[in-house]
Structures are given as structure tokens and as C-alpha cells.
């Protein structure tokens with residue numbers, strides 16, 4: 420049996436039925452700039468900033484996700500409820 424074309428919840432793996440209670444999660448978390456720059460940050464040279472980035476040990480993707488994170492997933496009804504409860508602080 421070929422299951423490759425069967426839609427599955429991308430969070431728990433449960434099969435999503437055609438015409439069922441299926442959902443698509445679209446999540447964006449964006450860094451919020453409040454207009455304040457630390458004075459010491461403005462005095463740093465690009466070389467020092469590049470050195471700090473190198474020393475952080477973070478990958479390019481991890482650094483990018485600190486500024487902009489996007490997640491899109493198909494969800495089943497149970498996972499939808501869990502995600503909403505988590506986002507509302509009820510989990």
C-alpha cells in the first residue's frame with residue numbers, strides 16, 4: 420500500500436481524512452525592534468560584530484530564525500486544540 424500520498428498531521432503523524440477536520444498552521448515570529456540601540460552596539464566595528472557572530476556558534480539558519488521564524492504545518496483537530504491551548508497559555 421502506498422502511503423506517500425496520504426495527508427498526515429505534520430505534528431503527530433495522524434492521517435488526515437479527506438473532507439475531515441484538517442487545519443493549516445501558519446506561524447510567524449518576527450523580532451520586534453523597539454527603536455532602542457545600546458550605545459555600545461553602535462560603536463562596534465563590522466569586524467567585531469562578525470567575530471561575535473562567529474563565536475556564538477549559531478548557524479546561519481539559527482541566526483536568521485532569531486529575527487524571523489516561519490512555520491507552516493498541516494494539523495489534525497487534536498493538534499490544533501493543543502497548539503491553541505499552548506498559545507493561550509492553557510497547556
Ligand SMILES: [Zn+2]
Nearest residue numbers: 428431495498
Ligand atoms: Zn496531529
